[in-house]
Amino acid sequence: MQHVGKLICSNLGARMDSEPKRWRILADLLYDLGSGLEVLSPLCPSLFLEVAGLGNFAKLVVGPLLSVVHVYSVVEEMKAAPVNTLNPQRTALVVAKFIKEGKVSSPADIRYHEDLMFPGRLIKDAGSVKVGQALHRVIKPSKLSEYKEMFPSEKFVICRGNNCTNMVLEHDATGEDALRGWMVAAYAAAAAPSLESSPDGFSSSALLDAYEKVDSVFEKFVSELQAKGWHTDRFLDGTGTRFAL
Incomplete structure (x- = not known):
């Protein structure tokens, strides 16, 4: 099992070394997806308070737009970084x-x-x-x-x-x-x-x-x-x- 674990870590490390920009973008996408799920979570338990629901609804409006801007900025950042x-x-x-x-x-x-x-x-x-x-x-x-x-x-x-x-x-x-x-x-x-x-x-x-x-x-x-x-x-x-x- 220890040998298998080392082999898996070696393969993952090789992939990350080969395409570091891609993995950085993927990490940010996953982070923003997690943030989006956090924003959605208060709407799931039957909208326990109208005010809280309305407040979080506003974040659903603004959050996706900000996430799109964030991901776009990260992609442009990665494109601009030369790798030698x-x-x-x-x-x-x-x-x-x-x-x-x-x-x-x-x-x-x-x-x-x-x-x-x-x-x-x-x-x-x-x-x-x-x-x-x-x-x-x-x-x-x-x-x-x-x-x-x-x-x-x-x-x-x-x-x-x-x-x-x-x-x-x-x-x-x-x-x-x-x-x-x-x-x-x-x-x-x-x-x-x-x-x-x-x-x-x-x-x-x-x-x-x-x-x-x-x-x-x-x-x-x-x-x-x-x-x-x-x-x-x-x-x-x-x-x-x-x-x-």
């Missing part, structure tokens, strides 16, 4: 900007582009990458052997699915490994835009071409990210599954 650690959504936004425009975004540049409540959206310009699936669900053993023979030093595996590009990281992969995998996936997806045409994965030639492009720009890309204030030594993927070979 890499998670799946921020990594995708950074890669998409670089692939599309050749520009390196700072944490402040992308803060208003984050989806705080539904951060799992796929970003097409970044290769529609989805991270954290179990390895056996992403790639067949024969394809995995072929992939590791081609790229033995990489700490990620990417494989095209039906509607996304799946990426699985090794257990000790860093933010730079995640960035590199995302860029390879983005370049490979751009070379073969129709996901439905190759459900069994990227072709070897598409991957090799993508790796050549990444190798030519990656060192400069990471240096500029670090200069902009990003911490590239860690990648916060929440409770995503990683693998070890």
Whole structure:
């Protein structure tokens, strides 16, 4: 039981580290919901006093309006706060900007582009990458052997699915490994835009071409990210599954 408890706490902590803004907004929503229930509670026991009922009725009028203003203010506050650690959504936004425009975004540049409540959206310009699936669900053993023979030093595996590009990281992969995998996936997806045409994965030639492009720009890309204030030594993927070979 103690081991299970530690595992649950670890998973919750990983989720909160990955999306702290989302959890702050959720906490405020729950707080305001509790306040609203408090306001409603005097109306339940048969309106024991008319004056008290009228007074609390006035709070029902004003309370929801103030709660809406409060939640809106919290959302805007969270949007305005830049976070300089890499998670799946921020990594995708950074890669998409670089692939599309050749520009390196700072944490402040992308803060208003984050989806705080539904951060799992796929970003097409970044290769529609989805991270954290179990390895056996992403790639067949024969394809995995072929992939590791081609790229033995990489700490990620990417494989095209039906509607996304799946990426699985090794257990000790860093933010730079995640960035590199995302860029390879983005370049490979751009070379073969129709996901439905190759459900069994990227072709070897598409991957090799993508790796050549990444190798030519990656060192400069990471240096500029670090200069902009990003911490590239860690990648916060929440409770995503990683693998070890």
